[in-house]
Amino acid sequence: MGVITSARAFLNSLVSTEAQIGVSVLIAALAGLGGLYVLPWIYSEGLDSVNRILENEFSGDSLALRSILRSTQIVVGMSAVLAILVTWGFFDIVVTILAGLTQTLPIASRAFITLLLLYVGFVGSRLAESRLRSYIDQVSHINQHQQSIASRVLQISIFTAVGLTTLSIWQVDLSGLLIGAGFLGIVVGMAARHSLGSLFAGIVLMLSRPFEIGDWVTIGDYEGTVTDITIISTRMQSLDGETIVIPNDNVSNETIINYTDRNRLRLRLQVGVGYGADLERAQEIARKAIDQIENVRKSPKPQVVPTEFGSSAVTLEARFWIAHPNAHKRAQTKATAVEAIKTAYDDAGITIPYPQRTVGQRETASSSAETLTGVGARD
Numbered sequence: 046m047g048v049i050t051s052a053r054a055f056l057n058s059l060v061s062t063e064a065q066i067g068v069s070v071l072i073a074a075l076a077g078l079g080g081l082y083v084l085p086w087i088y089s090e091g092l093d094s095v096n097r098i099l100e101n102e103f104s105g106d107s108l109a110l111r112s113i114l115r116s117t118q119i120v121v122g123m124s125a126v127l128a129i130l131v132t133w134g135f136f137d138i139v140v141t142i143l144a145g146l147t148q149t150l151p152i153a154s155r156a157f158i159t160l161l162l163l164y165v166g167f168v169g170s171r172l173a174e175s176r177l178r179s180y181i182d183q184v185s186h187i188n189q190h191q192q193s194i195a196s197r198v199l200q201i202s203i204f205t206a207v208g209l210t211t212l213s214i215w216q217v218d219l220s221g222l223l224i225g226a227g228f229l230g231i232v233v234g235m236a237a238r239h240s241l242g243s244l245f246a247g248i249v250l251m252l253s254r255p256f257e258i259g260d261w262v263t264i265g266d267y268e269g270t271v272t273d274i275t276i277i278s279t280r281m282q283s284l285d286g287e288t289i290v291i292p293n294d295n296v297s298n299e300t301i302i303n304y305t306d307r308n309r310l311r312l313r314l315q316v317g318v319g320y321g322a323d324l325e326r327a328q329e330i331a332r333k334a335i336d337q338i339e340n341v342r343k344s345p346k347p348q349v350v351p352t353e354f355g356s357s358a359v360t361l362e363a364r365f366w367i368a369h370p371n372a373h374k375r376a377q378t379k380a381t382a383v384e385a386i387k388t389a390y391d392d393a394g395i396t397i398p399y400p401q402r403t404v405g406q407r408e409t410a411s412s413s414a415e416t417l418t419g420v421g422a423r424d
Contacts (some may be wrong), residue, residue, distance in 0.1 A: 069129045077127030080118040089116045116157060159211050166207035170200045171358075220275035246293035247276040255301050261371045264291060270371060284372040309342065310370035314382050317358030318390075319398045325352055327395055328361060333390040335365050339376045342366040358398045 053157050088111075130139050174196050201395065256262045260271050262281070267289050269281035279296050281289040302308050304395060319328045328349040335347040347365035354360075363386070367378050 065132050066087040068132045072125050072128045072132070076121050080121045084114060084117055084121070084404055116160075138230055149274060155214050158214055162207050162211055162214075166203055169202045172200050173203065210423045243277045247274075247278075247342065249297060250274065250279070250293055251276075256303050256306075260303055260305040262304065263300075263302040267290055270374065284376065304375075308370075309366050309368050310375065311364060312363075312375060312382075313368050314363040314386075316363065316386055317354070317355055318361060318362050318391075319358055319396055322359075322395050324361075325389070326360060326393070330389045330393050330395065331361060331363055331386050334385040334411050335363055335382055337364075338378060338381050338385060340367050340374055340381070342368050 127139050128140065177195060177199060178192070183194075185393050196357065256271055258271050258272075258274060261269070262271060264281070266277070266284070267281060269283040269287075269289055271279065272288075273280040276293075278293055279291050281291070283289055316331065318324070328351070331349045332347050334342055336343070337348075341347060342365070345366055347363065349361055349363045352360050352362045365382070367374055387397070
């Protein structure tokens with residue numbers, strides 16, 4: 046208190062009222078200039094620097110950064126008020142205020158560090174996502190869904206680290222929290238084991254990539270075009286336009302046939318010709334008819350080969366390829382092939398036999414008796 050009394054006496058003896066007013070105005074002007082112009086300019090320059098670092102991936106203001114700016118402006122304003130109070134000799138009030146601030150300083154510093162960590166986590170996640178996207182654009186073995194998974198895992202990891210650091214700053218006991226989280230995880234795992242199974246199966250599907258959106262596939266008993274792949278389920282559209290939703294754990298347990306994987310599909314079509322027909326001629330006519338269909342690939346060339354002896358015909362099997370296959374193109378091409386072969390055989394005079402059955406009548410006992418009676422009468 047002696048130092049404060051001496052300082053007060055020194056100011057009262059050396060500073061006049063006019064000088065006090067002048068100093069107060071100067072302090073207020075400097076505080077206003079710094080808080081309203083200098084600090085926002087620093088804030089704007091810092092935001093531009095972040096944008097340049099992130100290559101314009103980060104746009105707009107950040108709540109955490111704006112909070113830091115507002116907090117700094119409040120500190121500048123409070124410092125100016127305290128300086129003016131000292132200028133006018135109100136040392137007791139200043140000491141009381143500083144004592145109160147000393148008690149609240151740890152909380153304020155923790156809040157400031159928390160805001161700073163949130164901002165760093167947000168900017169770090171955006172920066173990591175930008176770098177990940179740049180890397181993925183340079184490689185071809187990572188698809189869109191794998192990129193989405195990697196991005197989400199990266200963001201969760203960064204914000205988990207920020208959250209744990211924030212809790213440690215606020216001196217939260219993490220041991221009890223971890224025990225509670227483990228118990229909760231067991232309960233949730235038992236209650237939602239099917240959903241979690243679909244979740245993990247979805248991750249495996251996105252990493253193994255047995256099919257992608259737009260592929261024409263058969264999954265178990267279902268056939269259609271894949272329209273969406275989520276972390277929980279896979280959506281397909283059938284040839285009839287129906288939407289089929291299959292949980293990913295069922296997808297992982299079924300046999301998957303991807304017709305689009307090699308960008309081509311071989312079709313098979315069987316036709317029968319009579320036993321009296323020239324097989325080589327019938328094969329050539331069918332092959333030429335198929336070769337003229339628009340959707341049929343020229344390489345590999347269509348093939349027509351005999352496969353078996355039927356009950357009323359020799360079975361020929363036509364094998365041909367289509368490019369960029371889908372369910373509609375398969376059905377349309379097979380229908381066109383049937384029409385083309387039928388027309389070509391009709392023009393060439395080759396018949397397509399159908400099963401025939403000869404029906405005979407057995408002789409009855411009465412008719413035999415009548416025959417014997419007639420013979421005896423003639424005798």
